[in-house]
Amino acid sequence: MSRTDTASVDPAWLPPEAFRALGGRRTLIRGAGPLVDTVRGEVADACGRFGGRLVEGDEPRDLLLEVVDASDGIDVDDSETESGPEGFTFARDGGTTTVTASDGRGLLYGLFHVVRLGEAAFDGESPRETHRPATALRMLDHWDNVAVHPVMGQVERGYAGGSLFWRDGRARGETERIRAYARLLAACGVNAVCVNNVNVHDVEARLLTDRIGEVAEIAEELRPYGIRTHLSVTFAAPVVLGGLPTADPLDAAVRDWWERAVRGVYGAISDFGGFVVKADSEGRPGPFAYGRSHADGANMLAAALAPYGGVVHWRAFVYDHRQDWRDRTTDRARAAYDHFAPLDGEFAHNAVLQVKHGPMDFQVREPVSPVLGAMPRTRLALEVQATQEYTGQQRHVCWLGPMWSEVLRFRPREEAGASVGETARGGIVAVSNVGDDPFWTGHPLAQANLYAFGRLAWQPDADPLRILDEWIALTFPAAPERLAAGLHRVLDGSWATYEKYTAPLGVGFMVQPGHHYGPGVDGYEYSPWGTYHFADRDGVGVDRSAAGGTGFAAQYAKPWSELYETPGTCPDELLLFFHHVPYGHVLHSGKTVIQHIYDTHFEGVEEVAEALRVWEGLADLVAPARHARVAERFEEQLRSAREWRDQVNSYFLRKSGVQDERGRTVY
Numbered sequence: 001m002s003r004t005d006t007a008s009v010d011p012a013w014l015p016p017e018a019f020r021a022l023g024g025r026r027t028l029i030r031g032a033g034p035l036v037d038t039v040r041g042e043v044a045d046a047c048g049r050f051g052g053r054l055v056e057g058d059e060p061r062d063l064l065l066e067v068v069d070a071s072d073g074i075d076v077d078d079s080e081t082e083s084g085p086e087g088f089t090f091a092r093d094g095g096t097t098t099v100t101a102s103d104g105r106g107l108l109y110g111l112f113h114v115v116r117l118g119e120a121a122f123d124g125e126s127p128r129e130t131h132r133p134a135t136a137l138r139m140l141d142h143w144d145n146v147a148v149h150p151v152m153g154q155v156e157r158g159y160a161g162g163s164l165f166w167r168d169g170r171a172r173g174e175t176e177r178i179r180a181y182a183r184l185l186a187a188c189g190v191n192a193v194c195v196n197n198v199n200v201h202d203v204e205a206r207l208l209t210d211r212i213g214e215v216a217e218i219a220e221e222l223r224p225y226g227i228r229t230h231l232s233v234t235f236a237a238p239v240v241l242g243g244l245p246t247a248d249p250l251d252a253a254v255r256d257w258w259e260r261a262v263r264g265v266y267g268a269i270s271d272f273g274g275f276v277v278k279a280d281s282e283g284r285p286g287p288f289a290y291g292r293s294h295a296d297g298a299n300m301l302a303a304a305l306a307p308y309g310g311v312v313h314w315r316a317f318v319y320d321h322r323q324d325w326r327d328r329t330t331d332r333a334r335a336a337y338d339h340f341a342p343l344d345g346e347f348a349h350n351a352v353l354q355v356k357h358g359p360m361d362f363q364v365r366e367p368v369s370p371v372l373g374a375m376p377r378t379r380l381a382l383e384v385q386a387t388q389e390y391t392g393q394q395r396h397v398c399w400l401g402p403m404w405s406e407v408l409r410f411r412p413r414e415e416a417g418a419s420v421g422e423t424a425r426g427g428i429v430a431v432s433n434v435g436d437d438p439f440w441t442g443h444p445l446a447q448a449n450l451y452a453f454g455r456l457a458w459q460p461d462a463d464p465l466r467i468l469d470e471w472i473a474l475t476f477p478a479a480p481e482r483l484a485a486g487l488h489r490v491l492d493g494s495w496a497t498y499e500k501y502t503a504p505l506g507v508g509f510m511v512q513p514g515h516h517y518g519p520g521v522d523g524y525e526y527s528p529w530g531t532y533h534f535a536d537r538d539g540v541g542v543d544r545s546a547a548g549g550t551g552f553a554a555q556y557a558k559p560w561s562e563l564y565e566t567p568g569t570c571p572d573e574l575l576l577f578f579h580h581v582p583y584g585h586v587l588h589s590g591k592t593v594i595q596h597i598y599d600t601h602f603e604g605v606e607e608v609a610e611a612l613r614v615w616e617g618l619a620d621l622v623a624p625a626r627h628a629r630v631a632e633r634f635e636e637q638l639r640s641a642r643e644w645r646d647q648v649n650s651y652f653l654r655k656s657g658v659q660d661e662r663g664r665t666v667y
């Protein structure tokens with residue numbers, strides 16, 4: 001693979017200045033192995049910049065970074081090994097800061113913890129703290145195509161340039177950029193990457209077999225930072241690649257073919273993580289073609305992966321995308337539960353069901369998927385979307401940390417039960433928002449979403465505002481209070497702002513079909529995709545009650561099924577997702593539905609304009625290229641927000657005939 005110049009690439013949350021506190025100290029590193037070598041290289045580079053040094057033996061030291069293995073005969077305190085895989089302990093005593101871990105990954109994460117703390121890592125005394133990830137798998141799925149797709153391009157739903165990994169049908173081979181990416185991910189806690197699109201086309205299918213070497217070269221660059229490589233595969237691979245007449249998961253020849261294919265993968269990538277599969281979804285092949293269940297399909301792949309410790313992530317995004325819009329009994333929101341809940345307990349231990357956070361498709365507001373509370377005997381992974389397909393496509397500021405935090409804290413089975421973050425035993429996954437753009441994420445402030453995902457995947461109950469503070473402190477070292485406060489003003493409420501000027505009260509979509517950018521209130525209303533709002537002259541919303549609607553509300557356990565069942569108890573922000581109500585229906589806020597629509601759309605535009613003013617006032621504190629890119633995106637966001645406001649408000653004025661009580665201009 002070739003090298004590439006990374007000097008012009010934004011350092012994101014790892015600028016050299018973030019390492020100043022570490023780099024000015026005397027550091028002793030104990031341990032061996034590739035990841036310890038990575039730690040040693042990071043410390044040596046920081047010391048070279050800021051005057052510190054690596055020490056040996058009994059030399060005085062400020063920082064000790066040590067892999068401690070209780071099984072190697074060394075006399076150690078049990079508390080030093082309690083962190084478990086990937087975890088670490090942190091303490092400061094007698095003028096020395098000590099980080100211990102039981103493996104190289106833990107030591108790497110401990111190093112980045114010291115970087116986050118900065119000077120605070122070396123101040124005063126600190127009792128021993130244990131840090132360990134809540135989930136063993138924290139993965140980014142790249143929807144990257146090897147060959148440019150005629151509709152979806154190089155990166156499906158990508159808004160940050162081309163792919164980091166692929167270009168025009170082949171691997172890019174830019175080793176330094178891939179390794180820099182792995183470094184950023186390790187610094188926020190991500191430990192796995194799937195390198196290709198879940199919609200596997202003919203070219204991408206070959207990555208499994210004769211082109212596995214290209215994947216191995218990518219894995220070589222991710223490995224030094226503890227990132228395991230995963231691959232999306234097509235369920236029809238035995239037919240497409242192997243020339244078999246069937247892909248039936250119970251067919252012996254099919255199972256043999258997969259076993260051979262997996263053996264070849266691990267021959268090329270010994271620490272390969274596993275497969276991601278989209279099957280029987282939006283035209284992708286799957287086990288339904290052979291009268292088999294999703295458990296049959298997933299378990300076949302799980303059996304092939306099991307001898308090597310691999311995992312199959314089987315996506316639960318299965319629904320009828322050829323729905324008759326006239327049929328109100330069919331409800332896309334029900335589909336994942338109806339398909340998968342009856343299969344609870346039938347999936348192999350290394351078959352993980354990957355479930356989108358909501359029942360529809362990454363909308364700015366939707367309820368948490370009932371599947372996440374319905375399958376206690378199945379390993380589930382939560383899937384969120386960092387790429388902003390429905391939240392402004394990285395042309396709009398929309399910080400998603402608060403959204404993801406709400407999902408992770410939600411308790412699906414009972415109010416006192418386990419949260420989604422606690423029950424996602426199969427991992428937490430995000431669709432990546434990264435491309436080959438110099439700022440990684442297109443919009444420089446969208447880096448905050450990528451960072452927040454990693455940190456929340458590590459600690460699902462973390463305060464998202466504290467995570468945002470971390471991101472600001474790392475990305476803008478020694479930022480003056482005016483800059484930190486300005487960034488908070490721009491980012492803190494940006495999710496709520498985006499929700500205000502787009503689809504109201506949880507009804508969802510209302511976007512332009514296909515590319516999903518900008519308002520299209522009836523864009524999908526008469527389509528086969530199952531994404532309807534049913535607005536008429538009297539009211540708006542989808543009746544998903546058990547009493548008279550599609551019954552979706554009953555898929556939840558109590559108290560949620562009862563809460564969502566009636567308009568009087570349903571939370572305002574989800575009202576139109578669960579109920580069709582008159583425009584004059586009074587919300588818990590005291591406003592009517594129609595007045596809420598008018599008010600929030602005007603408010604949303606005003607809030608975007610104010611955020612733009614705040615950003616313009618930070619020009620003297622932000623690097624010119626970064627400031628200019630964000631300002632450019634804000635101008636587009638303001639234009640688009642106005643268009644959303646005027647189209648949505650005009651649509652509902654014309655439907656309802658009810659004027660805005662404040663007399664503002666509605667067309």
